[in-house]
Amino acid sequence: MTPFLALLTRDLRLSVREGGGAVLALGFFALVATLVPLGVGPDLNLLAKMGGGILWVGAALAALLSLDRLFQADYEDGSLDLIALSPLSLEGAAFAKIAAHWLSTGLPLTLLSPILSVFFGLSGSAVIALTMSLAIGTPAVSAVGAIGASLTLSLRRGGLILPLIVLPLLVPAVMFGAGMVLEAQTGLTNGAVGFLAAFSLAASLLSPFVAAQGVRLNLAG
Numbered sequence: 750m751t752p753f754l755a756l757l758t759r760d761l762r763l764s765v766r767e768g769g770g771a772v773l774a775l776g777f778f779a780l781v782a783t784l785v786p787l788g789v790g791p792d793l794n795l796l797a798k799m800g801g802g803i804l805w806v807g808a809a810l811a812a813l814l815s816l817d818r819l820f821q822a823d824y825e826d827g828s829l830d831l832i833a834l835s836p837l838s839l840e841g842a843a844f845a846k847i848a849a850h851w852l853s854t855g856l857p858l859t860l861l862s863p864i865l866s867v868f869f870g871l872s873g874s875a876v877i878a879l880t881m882s883l884a885i886g887t888p889a890v891s892a893v894g895a896i897g898a899s900l901t902l903s904l905r906r907g908g909l910i911l912p913l914i915v916l917p918l919l920v921p922a923v924m925f926g927a928g929m930v931l932e933a934q935t936g937l938t939n940g941a942v943g944f945l946a947a948f949s950l951a952a953s954l955l956s957p958f959v960a961a962q963g964v965r966l967n968l969a970g
Contacts, residue, residue, distance in 0.1 A: 752837035753845050760849035763822075764815075771853045774811040778858055781807035782865035793870040800869030801879055801930025805923045808858045808883055809890055809916075815854055816894035817911050819846055820902050820964060833968060839961035847888075847895045847957065855887030871930070878933035882926040882945060889949040892956035893918045899963030921948045 750758070764771060785803050786796055823829040832842050862883050866876045897915040904910060925948065928941030 752835055753841050756832070756837060756842055756845040757849050760846055761853055764849065764853040771815070771857055774814050774854050775857055775861055777814060778807050778811040778861060779865060781810070782868050786868045796869045797871055797875070797934065800866060800871050801875065801882075801934075802923070802927040804862060804865060804869070804879060805882070805886075805926040805930075808862065808887065809919050809923055810912075811858055812850075812854050812887065812890045813894060813912055813915060816850065816891075816898050816915070817901070819850060819895055819898040820960075821898070824902050824967070829964065830968065833964070839964055840957045843895055843899070843957040843960040843964065847891045847953070847960075850894070851888050851891040855883075855891055859883040859887055872934065874933040875930050878929045879926075882929040882942070885942070886922045886926045886945050886949050889922045889952040890919060892949075892952040893922075895960040896956050896963065899960040899967070902964065902967040921945075922952075 782804060785799075785807075789796060789799070820829060823832065833839055835842075837845075859880060863876050863880055866879055871879065894911075894915050896918075897911045900914060901911050922945065925941045925945035928939050929945065932939050932941055
């Protein structure tokens with residue numbers, strides 16, 4: 750097994766053993782999807798118009814819940830120093846951790862979204878668009894979140910600062926993701942899928958290098 754696959758498998762196993770990340774994210778996502786319709790009321794037309802944006806915001810916030818531990822646990826027990834000295838580059842290690850976070854959090858959120866869309870009365874085409882947008886866009890959430898996690902690695906309350914760094918950077922993902930749902934509802938082409946795919950691809954390719962540099966700065970300090 751290559752060092753990349755070994756680290757990816759290790760992080761996936763830890764996410765299951767620790768039992769917090771994915772389950773907490775899914776629970777938070779489900780709560781948002783059930784509480785908002787109760788607050789807005791039974792107007793299905795209004796809920797359908799708001800559904801794409803609300804579910805996207807809920808998914809982004811849910812994914813952030815476990816991002817502060819992306820590097821933190823390894824930093825605290827010294828494993829991150831060993832990873833830095835391993836044959837796998839820090840860029841490769843950051844990419845493996847991003848992939849593990851998406852597989853354990855982003856993918857389950859995507860698979861849960863069609864069920865939760867029932868609360869908003871979304872049409873079949875809108876549900877498909879929502880699921881596709883989350884499948885395309887949630888890797889960007891994990892990737893951008895890794896940058897914030899690396900920058901706040903050595904901070905005592907980094908988990909509180911992390912959302913302030915990451916959320917503004919996720920505005921394009923939320924906007925274009927909700928735009929895909931709106932496009933399916935109205936039938937008007939707005940190019941959201943292209944912009945979302947470009948943003949997600951750029952974030953996934955560039956973030957391992959930025960996150961690796963953030964980890965280096967914290968390890969050197």
